[in-house]
């Protein structure tokens with residue numbers, strides 16, 4: 001994948017959001033930036049614990065803010081950058097939001113499985129099966145830098161500490 005300077009710039013921003021969020025209790029380390037016409041229209045981190053809201057993933061939080069920015073729930077031509085491969089919920093929300101392109105950093109195999117709610121669902125299928133055929137999903141941008149934000153795939157994490165159990 002040939003990433004542009006702009007792609008790297010926005011992923012840097014998503015990673016910076018995670019770093020900034022580390023200081024706030026309840027903010028979890030997934031960062032997302034939604035860009036349109038070269039400008040950020042919505043951004044945020046995972047706020048599930050902050051808001052006591054299971055749907056407050058970084059991508060959903062950012063989509064809500066982008067909707068407020070545009071005063072429109074459709075985010076056509078927007079690009080969503082996220083530090084980790086979006087889950088099924090966020091991928092389908094992107095489909096509904098008419099986002100044009102999803103770019104993620106760390107992929108499923110780069111991080112511990114506790115970050116995902118499903119065992120092997122591949123969100124690429126969601127994109128492939130969507131009625132829209134103008135949505136792209138591209139992964140691996142600054143994958144190493146993004147993966148470094150998370151528990152690695154082979155780490156021994158007690159079951160009680162895994163958030164998807």
Ligand SMILES: [Zn+2]
Nearest residue numbers: 057087089090
């Ligand atoms: Zn999600």
